Structures are given as structure tokens and as C-alpha cells.
Amino acid sequence: MHCNFCEEEKTFNLKVEGDVGADAIWCDECYCNFDIYEIPISKVLKARLADWMQQYGEWIDWDKDVVRHNAFQIEDKHNKMGELLTAEVLKELGEEYKVRFSPSSSARMYANLDS
Known part of the structure; x- marks a missing residue:
């Protein structure tokens, strides 16, 4: 896959990760979205x-x-769906690519800030 920010301008290492205002797939080398x-x-x-x-x-x-009162459950459900989608991405891209899932932990981060 073409990557403007990697030295070789291509990557086969991807990650699926959630973030506000971003798309779901990132370069797992330079972290370009x-x-x-x-x-x-x-x-x-x-x-x-x-x-x-x-x-x-x-x-x-x-x-x-x-965080909302049931934040951990909502985030866990989101992460489980992310794992399933990651498997589908890998299946569609094929063995040439390495695709990993990076789960969210922002609910825990926010909860610690509130403490």
C-alpha cells in the first residue's frame, strides 16, 4: 500500500484503530492515517x-x-467489533499484509483523570 510518509513510500504493515475524526486504517510503521x-x-x-x-x-x-456510567462496557463492545473488523480487513487484503488491531483504552484514561 502506498504511504506518503514511510521512507520506502509503501507499507504492508497496517493497524486498525479508532480515533476521533480519523479513518480506521493506519500505517503501523509511521502511524499515518x-x-x-x-x-x-x-x-x-x-x-x-x-x-x-x-x-x-x-x-x-x-x-x-x-466518562459515561457504563463507559467500560461500551468501549469493550467497540473493541470487540474492532477485532472482528480487523480480521475481515486481513482476510480481504490477503497474506501479503500484516494487520493488527489497536484497542481503545480512552475510557480508562478518562476515568483516571477524574480520580
């Missing part, structure tokens, strides 16, 4: 990844900047 529409995966999987990203951070009350 890829445009989901440039990833050679099916439109259905791209849509599922986009939906999953829209749910990122639902465990945080952004107006109050605190």
Missing part, C-alpha cells in the same frame, strides 16, 4: 469500518468531558 476509500477492500467493509469509527468515543460525555 489512510483514507479508507484508498484501501483495496470491499465497499461493504469500508462502510462497516466507517460506521464503527462513527461510534468511537460514545463512552465519553464530550460536553462534560467525563
Whole structure:
């Protein structure tokens, strides 16, 4: 996959990771965020990844900047879906790529800030 920021301008090491305002697939070498529409995966999987990203951070009350009462459960559910989607990305890209999932831990981070 073409990567503008890697020294060789390509990578076969990817990660699936949630973040606010980003797409779901990242270079796992330079941490560049890829445009989901440039990833050679099916439109259905791209849509599922986009939906999953829209749910990122639902465990945080952004107006109050605190975690919701069931934050850990919401984040855990999000991470489990991320693991499933990562497996699908790997399946569609093939063995040429290494794809790992980077789970969110922001609920725990926010909870520690509140302590």
C-alpha cells in the first residue's frame, strides 16, 4: 500500500484503530492515517469500518468531558467489533499484509483523570 510518509513510500504493515475524526486504517510503521476509500477492500467493509469509527468515543460525555456510567462496557463492545473488523480487513487484503488491531483504552484514561 502506498504511504506518503514511510521512507520506502509503501507499507504492508497496517493497524486498525479508532480515533476521533480519523479513518480506521493506519500505517503501523509511521502511524499515518489512510483514507479508507484508498484501501483495496470491499465497499461493504469500508462502510462497516466507517460506521464503527462513527461510534468511537460514545463512552465519553464530550460536553462534560467525563466518562459515561457504563463507559467500560461500551468501549469493550467497540473493541470487540474492532477485532472482528480487523480480521475481515486481513482476510480481504490477503497474506501479503500484516494487520493488527489497536484497542481503545480512552475510557480508562478518562476515568483516571477524574480520580
